[in-house]
Every structure is written in C-alpha cells, then in structure tokens.
Amino acid sequence: MIPADADELVTSQDIAAKYKVNDANVAYWVTLEDFPEGWPSGPGRTLVRDAALVDDWLRKTLPVYWAQGQDSENPYDLPEGGPKDLVTLSDICAWEGKALGRTEPVPEGTLRSYMSKKPPKMPGPDRVPGDGQRPEVTERRWFRETAYAFVNRPRRMRRQTKPEGPAATAQAPAADGVSPDRAATTRTGYVDAQAIATTYSVSGQTARGWTRVEGFPQAGENGYSAAEVDEWVRHNRQRSWTAAQRRAELTSQAWPESPATGSSADAQDELALAAESASDAGEQGELKAEMIGPRYGLSERTGLQWINTKEKREGGKVIRRAFPTPLRTRPRTYDALAVDAWVKEHRPHVWAASKGTGPALVNPLPEGDPLDLLDIYDFAEVLGMATRGEPLARETIHAYHARGQVPFADRTAGDGKKPRVLQDHWYRRTVYNFVLSRRGSGNFDVRG
Numbered sequence: 001m002i003p004a005d006a007d008e009l010v011t012s013q014d015i016a017a018k019y020k021v022n023d024a025n026v027a028y029w030v031t032l033e034d035f036p037e038g039w040p041s042g043p044g045r046t047l048v049r050d051a052a053l054v055d056d057w058l059r060k061t062l063p064v065y066w067a068q069g070q071d072s073e074n075p076y077d078l079p080e081g082g083p084k085d086l087v088t089l090s091d092i093c094a095w096e097g098k099a100l101g102r103t104e105p106v107p108e109g110t111l112r113s114y115m116s117k118k119p120p121k122m123p124g125p126d127r128v129p130g131d132g133q134r135p136e137v138t139e140r141r142w143f144r145e146t147a148y149a150f151v152n153r154p155r156r157m158r159r160q161t162k163p164e165g166p167a168a169t170a171q172a173p174a175a176d177g178v179s180p181d182r183a184a185t186t187r188t189g190y191v192d193a194q195a196i197a198t199t200y201s202v203s204g205q206t207a208r209g210w211t212r213v214e215g216f217p218q219a220g221e222n223g224y225s226a227a228e229v230d231e232w233v234r235h236n237r238q239r240s241w242t243a244a245q246r247r248a249e250l251t252s253q254a255w256p257e258s259p260a261t262g263s264s265a266d267a268q269d270e271l272a273l274a275a276e277s278a279s280d281a282g283e284q285g286e287l288k289a290e291m292i293g294p295r296y297g298l299s300e301r302t303g304l305q306w307i308n309t310k311e312k313r314e315g316g317k318v319i320r321r322a323f324p325t326p327l328r329t330r331p332r333t334y335d336a337l338a339v340d341a342w343v344k345e346h347r348p349h350v351w352a353a354s355k356g357t358g359p360a361l362v363n364p365l366p367e368g369d370p371l372d373l374l375d376i377y378d379f380a381e382v383l384g385m386a387t388r389g390e391p392l393a394r395e396t397i398h399a400y401h402a403r404g405q406v407p408f409a410d411r412t413a414g415d416g417k418k419p420r421v422l423q424d425h426w427y428r429r430t431v432y433n434f435v436l437s438r439r440g441s442g443n444f445d446v447r448g
Helices: 012-018 023-029 051-061 063-068 089-099 108-116 144-151 193-200 204-211 226-236 238-250 264-284 289-295 300-306 336-346 348-355 376-387 394-402 428-437
Strands: 039-041 046-050 286-288 312-314 317-320 332-335
Touching: 012 023, 046 051, 051 063, 063 089, 089 108, 089 144, 193 204, 193 238, 226 238, 286 289, 286 336, 289 300, 289 332, 289 336, 332 336, 336 348, 376 394, 376 428
Parallel strands: none
Antiparallel strands: 039 046, 286 332, 312 317
C-alpha cells in the first residue's frame, strides 16, 4: 500500500541512475536495516520506495553518494564567498570532512599526500610565501574556487559512516603452511599503496607494482578495499601472505585494521599496537630478528634493515655503533636489552614514539630564516642530524620523496617565482615543522 504522504516513487534502477551508482550498490543498501522500505506497485508489481525518504537516508548515511544525486554546484552547503578568497589547508580539511559526513576535519597529512601523488589528487596552492603577489601570505593558500572544485569533485567511492559492503567477519582461509587459527581475519575499510607495503613488509615500489598487475582490485577515491587486497595477495603472492601470517604469530597480534583515511600515519598507529605484543615477547631477554621492528611499532622490514647497520668512525671517534651482535644465527636472535639501548641511542625518535617519552632530537634544529630555501639534500641533513646524529643517505631521502613521505615542495622548477629554482625546494619552516611533527619527535627537548 502506497503511503498517503509519498510524493514521488522510485525503483532501484531509478535510485542507481540518480545517484550515479551501479545496481550492486543499491542491492546492498536495501539490505541495511534502516533503509526505507519498499512496496509493490503498478501492473508489474514493481518494488518502489518514497524518493524523499531515500534521499534523506543517503544524506545522513552516505553523503558522498547523496551529493552525486543533487543538481547543485554546492551540494555540501560550503560557506559563500568570492572565488578568489584565500583559504588555508585547514579550511579545506574541514570542508572535505564535511563532504565525507564526518564530525572531524580530514587530517592535513591526508591532503598533503594527495598533492604528492603523481598525478596529484589535489591541486597545489595558488599562493605561497614570497611569491611577490598581493596580499602577502605567510603560509600556503588556495583560492576558494580551487578548494571548492576539489571538495565538490566527482567521487567514485569513499569510506562512509557505514560500510559499503557486507562486513567480512569470517576468518580467511589459511595460507599454505600456516595453521587456520593463525590465519588473518579479513579486514574491512580501505588502504593505499603505502599501507599495503607496510602490512606485507614490502617496498613502496613493490606495492605500487602490485596495483598495476591485471586482476588487482580497482581503487576507489579512498583507496583499495582492504579485504579485496588481502584476498588477492593470498592467491597471487603466497610468500608475502605467509610472511604476514608469521609476523602475526610472532607478535601474537591480530591482523591490523586498515587505516580509516589511507594515510601512512594511521598505518603507523596500527603498527604501534603491535609493539606491545612484541615487547611482551621480548620479556625473556631475547628477540628474533622479525620481532625487532614490531617491538617499536614499526614494520618487520625496518627492523631487518637495522640489523645490517655497521660501525661508523670519524677521526678515530665512533659516531655510530654497529647493531648488536646476534646471540644466535639460526634463527637470528638478539639480546632485547642491547637492542633497546641501540634504538634509544641511534633512533631516539623511534624510542620516544614507542615509550611516549622524550627527548627525541639528537641535535637542535639550526637557526635560520623561516623562509630560507632548502633543497632535498639540505632536507636530508636537517632530518638526519635531528633524529639520528648524521645526515640521511641521498638514496634514503630520495626514496622518502618518491613515496610522498615528505611535505609537498614549496617551490618547484619552472614555477615562475623569484628567486628561480631548478629543483624542488622547501622553506626552512616547512622542514622544521615536518621534523617536529613526526611520530616520536613532537616538542621534546634536545638530548643532553
């Protein structure tokens, strides 16, 4: 029976057409408990629903899809203003959060990572400090029209306040050689290439290579479905899958939830949870090589890189100690206290992050004008001296840059600004803000 107050009736096909989704999306929506009920109507007894109730449900539950169905250039009701008004990255974070139906802004790191991607998912700033234009700005700014075009962009998929597919709760089949009780539980949510690399302890380049393989799950606006990625890896990269299961067993840790926004910072937070279990495993005084990274909230790969660190001397003075000698070689096992001492001395920012204490900086940040231009090698020196007492290797900082793990450059070759630059440059304050905002650095004092 048709409700008396129903003005317009829509079928599932009508809903899919209006909100620019496929029939499978609507087929899932109708299974949700609070989705508006339908009733048979017409000669063919076709199931119909109240269009207004459907629209209201989508507005509250899936705002991104709701916006796709609105005949408006400003569906999220963003503040009015002139197209050339200057807005900050924080403003855009708040509007992006509103577009996603969140009560909190999107983290700035998420949008910075969008600018670092190739091609960029978010436009760079229209104005930067020292660009010679008026009015003068002291931080990166965007025109309102640029920001609104980004927020109101067409979106293929977004993580919403409710899952967009049935949440997988059943345990994934065990990989070869791994017992079923140790197999990872299927994850929900979305991940980016960096989070995939972190989960499976492969390089960023390898993870990005996987995403280009035919048959790899398609990415939506917010990244790749974590459950689909896990299933693909289980079937197509069994060695990486088995290694991930083994790490879960070593740390007595359940499979980590995927990052909510796809940012690498979120992935690091998840890994920090694994650190507690790894720490417990080391209470007996010994650590397997695979347990070193997770002990401090990092990936297994990072710990395995540390154990190759050699002693470094300058003028007969030891400026970097070699990683502790293993107690045994099969399997490689280390004294937990010796490893702790090495990390505390040579990776103080990591130690501070894992313990929640300072100090974190090995050396104070050099004084200088906040608008000084630093190239990538200056960046490597500042970051390395502050966090480990020696500049980062060139290949290391280039890898950080390629993976989008450093801030978007303030100046680029051919940007038409003064003074002319031939490669990426950062303002000193951008570099310093990055050093102090990294996990484990914060506003700690310099080590005495």
